[in-house]
Every structure is written in C-alpha cells, then in structure tokens.
Amino acid sequence: MSRFTVINESVRWPSLLLATVLAAVLVSALAGCGVGEGSDAPAPSPARHDLPLGQVRLTEAALRHLEIRPVAQADVAPLAWVPGKVAIRDDRVSELTAPVAGRIVGLHANIGDLVKAGAALATMASPDAARIRSEHANSRVELEVAQAEFERQRIMLEKEIGIRAEYDLARAKVKQAGNEVARAAHAASFLGRDGADQVVLRSPRDGTVIARNVALGAAVDAGSEPLFTVGEAAALWVVAEVFETDMIGMRPGAPVQVRVATIGEALAGRVMRVGSVVHDQTRRAPVYIAIDQPHPRLRAGMLARVGIELERNGGMSVPLTAVLIKDGQSALVYVQKQPGLFEARAVTLGTPAHGMVPVLHGLAAEESVVVKGALLLDGAASQLL
Numbered sequence: 001m002s003r004f005t006v007i008n009e010s011v012r013w014p015s016l017l018l019a020t021v022l023a024a025v026l027v028s029a030l031a032g033c034g035v036g037e038g039s040d041a042p043a044p045s046p047a048r049h050d051l052p053l054g055q056v057r058l059t060e061a062a063l064r065h066l067e068i069r070p071v072a073q074a075d076v077a078p079l080a081w082v083p084g085k086v087a088i089r090d091d092r093v094s095e096l097t098a099p100v101a102g103r104i105v106g107l108h109a110n111i112g113d114l115v116k117a118g119a120a121l122a123t124m125a126s127p128d129a130a131r132i133r134s135e136h137a138n139s140r141v142e143l144e145v146a147q148a149e150f151e152r153q154r155i156m157l158e159k160e161i162g163i164r165a166e167y168d169l170a171r172a173k174v175k176q177a178g179n180e181v182a183r184a185a186h187a188a189s190f191l192g193r194d195g196a197d198q199v200v201l202r203s204p205r206d207g208t209v210i211a212r213n214v215a216l217g218a219a220v221d222a223g224s225e226p227l228f229t230v231g232e233a234a235a236l237w238v239v240a241e242v243f244e245t246d247m248i249g250m251r252p253g254a255p256v257q258v259r260v261a262t263i264g265e266a267l268a269g270r271v272m273r274v275g276s277v278v279h280d281q282t283r284r285a286p287v288y289i290a291i292d293q294p295h296p297r298l299r300a301g302m303l304a305r306v307g308i309e310l311e312r313n314g315g316m317s318v319p320l321t322a323v324l325i326k327d328g329q330s331a332l333v334y335v336q337k338q339p340g341l342f343e344a345r346a347v348t349l350g351t352p353a354h355g356m357v358p359v360l361h362g363l364a365a366e367e368s369v370v371v372k373g374a375l376l377l378d379g380a381a382s383q384l385l
Contacts, residue, residue, distance in 0.1 A: 054344040055337070056377065067372035068336055071316050071363050080250070084240035084258070084289070084306040086298060093231030094204040098220040099190040102126030102199060109228070111212050115203045121228050122201045122214065128222075130197035136184035143177040150174045201227065208233045210300070236298055238269065238289040240306040244278045247285060249310030249350075256289050257307040260298065268292045271308060316363055317356040322371040323349065324378060334370040334377050335363070342370065342377060 051057060058066075106123035109115055150170040156162030194200050203209075211229035214220060220227065238258050242250065256269040268291075275286035289306065291298070322333050331349050334342045347362030363369070370377055 051341075055341065057341045058377070060340070063340060065373050065376060066370050068368050069319075069322075069371045070368045071318060071359070071365055079257070079307040080242065080246045080310055081305060081307045082240045082242045082246065082287075084238045084304040086236055086260070086300055086302040086304060087239050088210070088231045088233065088300050089235045089237050092207075092235035093210070093229060094207075095226035096121065096201055096204060096228040096230065097223055097226055098124065098199075098201070100126045100128040100132070100199065100222050102129065102197075102220060104214055104216055104218045104220065107212075107214075107216050109203075109209050109212070111209050113209045115207065115209060115230060117203055117205050119203045120200050121203055121209070121212075124199045124201065124220065125197050126199050127197055129191050129199045132184070132187050132191060133196065136181075136188040139177065139180040139184040143174070143181050146170070146173040146177040203228070203230050205230055207231050233300065234294065236291065236294055236300060237272065238291065238304055238306060240287040240289060240304075240308065241282070241284040242287050242308070244283050244285060247274070250274050250287060250308060251311055254311070255309045258289065258291065259305045259307075260295075260302050262302070263295050263297055267295060267298075316359045316365060318359055318363075318369055319371045320352060320355055320357055322369050322374055323347070323357060324374055333359075333363070334374050336368045336370070344378070 102124040103126075104122055105125050107121075108123070109119070109121045115121070150167075150173070153162055153167040153170040157164065157167045191199050192202065207230045209228060210231050210233065212227070213225060214227040238256075250271065252271050252273055254271045256271060258267040258269055260267070269289045270292065272288045272290045275288075278285045287306075287308065289308075318333060323331050324333070325331055330346055332344050332346050335345045337343050345362055348360040350358030350360050352358075
C-alpha cells in the first residue's frame with residue numbers, strides 16, 4: 001500500500017466528504033490501471049535501483065498501465081459556483097420617501113403600474129408642510145420690508161440727512177433676509193408646488209411600480225422606509241454572494257454561467273464589478289453580473305446558481321487523479337523526465353474545478369505528468385527505498 005493518497009490539499013473539505021473522495025479516486029486509479037480485486041495484471045516494477053532519490057524507471061511492459069498527459073493539454077479555467085439572486089440594477093431603480101411627516105390621504109398607483117417621471121403616486125396631508133410653506137412666504141415678505149428700508153436709508157444718505165451706521169444696518173438686514181428666503185425656498189422645494197398642507201408624492205423616474213409600502217390613512221415620518229420603489233423591470237442583473245476565500249482570481253469581465261431553476265439553459269454573462277466589502281456575519285462579498293441576452297422568463301427576485309470563471313494561474317492544470325498527498329500536507333505529481341523515467345515533483349495547487357486543479361508552482365508547461373496509475377508508480381518507487 002502506498003503512503004500517498006490522491007486529493008487536492010488546497011481545499012479543506014469536511015472529514016466525511018474527504019474520506020468519500022479519497023475512496024472514489026483510489027478506486028478509479030486502481031481500475032484505470034487494471035489493478036483491483038481479482039486482477040492478474042502485474043504492478044509496475046522498477047527496472048533499476050541506481051537512480052537519484054525520487055526517480056523511478058519502469059519497464060516497457062509496466063508503462064502500459066500508466067496514462068501520461070502533457071500539462072499544457074490539461075489546461076482549463078476553474079469555475080467558482082456560488083449562490084446568487086436576480087435583481088434590478090441599482091442604477092435603474094429609485095425609492096421614494098416622505099419629505100415631511102404626515103398622513104396618506106390618497107393613493108394613485110398600484111404595484112405593476114407603468115408610470116412616467118412626475119406622475120402622482122400618493123397624496124399626503126402634513127402640518128409640517130403648511131408650516132414650511134408659510135415660513136417661505138413670510139421670508140419673502142421680510143425681504144421686501146428689508147429692501148424698502150435699505151432704499152430709504154440710501155436716499156437719506158445721498159441727501160446728507162441719513163446716518164451711515166443706519167444705512168449699513170439696513171444693508172445687512174437685506175442680506176440676512178435674502179439668506180432666509182433661500183433657506184425657506186430650499187425646504188419648500190421638497191414639497192412641490194401643491195397648496196397649504198397638501199404634498200403629492202411623485203415618481204422620480206419612468207418605470208414600473210415595483211413596491212408600495214404604504215396604505216391609505218397611514219401616518220408616515222420624514223425620511224422613513226421607502227413608500228414606493230420605481231424601476232425598469234427589464235434592467236436586470238445577478239448579484240452573486242461569494243465567500244471571501246473564493247474572491248481570489250475574480251475580476252471584472254470574467255465569463256459567467258447563470259443557472260435558474262425555471263429556465264432550462266444556462267445564461268451567459270460577464271462580471272461587471274466585484275464588491276470591495278465582505279459582510280461581517282456571512283463572510284461573503286457581492287459580485288455583480290450582467291446577462292448577455294436577458295431571458296424573457298427572467299424576473300427580479302429569482303434565485304440562481306452562478307459559475308464564475310476564475311483567473312488562470314499560469315495556464316497550467318492537471319487532473320485530480322495525478323496528484324498525490326504526502327502525510328496529508330504536501331502535494332506531488334510524477335513528471336516524465338524521459339520515456340520510462342519518472343520523477344516525483346512537489347507542487348503548489350489552486351482551487352479545483354470539474355476534476356482539474358490549477359498548478360501554481362512546480363511544473364513547466366512543456367512537461368508531462370502521470371494522470372492515471374500514479375499510485376502504482378509511487379509503489380514502484382517505494383521498492384527502491
């Protein structure tokens with residue numbers, strides 16, 4: 001029995017899954033080499049004992065039990081499969097809140113209605129709105145009074161019967177009154193041009209009413225939760241939730257596969273941007289994905305399974321069956337040095353996908369490795385120790 005097992009050390013699987021994978025890969029390797037219960041195929045045996053440590057030479061007959069593949073031909077881009085959700089793009093949706101406290105006295109739109117920018121969605125009565133509009137009107141009157149007094153002081157000063165200090169004071173009051181008018185006008189601008197205590201809540205954009213979180217007669221506070229959400233229902237993207245350990249290799253523009261339960265075929269897309277903040281509790285970060293050709297059955301709120309192509313690490317990958325793990329820590333593969341001569345080589349691995357694992361360090365693109373029968377080759381090497 002070899003002191004090595006076939007697995008990728010860079011992936012920390014639970015112990016039960018690890019044991020299952022080890023058993024499956026070992027059976028596959030043995031079956032692929034024609035060795036198993038009841039098999040009469042001889043195990044590869046070393047042809048020489050005077051080789052450097054870590055190398056083994058096999059006879060021509062023993063070589064028939066191995067499968068050797070060039071590293072360059074084993075290259076695949078790994079995929080990270082993560083959960084996701086279909087949502088309306090954040091630049092195509094707007095939320096409407098109450099500008100002042102009040103009570104809803106009229107509702108003019110329902111969920112699903114198509115509305116234009118400026119269309120009335122609801123009407124509210126607000127004493128605060130009446131006060132703000134009154135303050136605006138009073139500030140304009142005070143400005144007129146201040147301007148009249150300033151003009152009187154100017155004329156008196158020209159006729160040399162005025163006092164310079166009173167003139168300067170009148171000019172300052174005009175400036176102060178003007179500032180108050182500007183402040184009151186800004187506050188009143190959030191209320192619209194409706195009268196007295198009436199405030200009409202209007203759609204901020206063209207689109208569809210996606211949500212309505214208010215009922216007739218409800219009391220609302222200024223800046224509370226959104227009362228209406230309006231957006232372009234067809235402007236969809238997928239927001240994937242990616243574990244921080246899977247963020248390595250993700251980049252804008254990376255190809256993506258999106259699978260939704262109600263849609264048979266996979267939808268192609270691209271990564272638009274990668275979130276820069278990891279959630280404290282879930283340890284996930286959002287990755288925003290644009291669909292190349294949106295499907296007519298795709299709807300906001302649908303759950304999805306997202307496969308994001310990771311950045312290649314040097315373009316080299318090998319099958320998982322080529323990798324042996326020594327003492328549960330270091331990984332190695334058997335590299336063909338020349339026909340019949342093999343060398344055990346320590347390697348550093350990346351994240352596996354589809355039965356392949358990227359090799360970060362330890363192999364060159366022009367080399368070939370044993371992808372089937374590595375366990376038996378290692379057994380032959382053990383006979384030389």
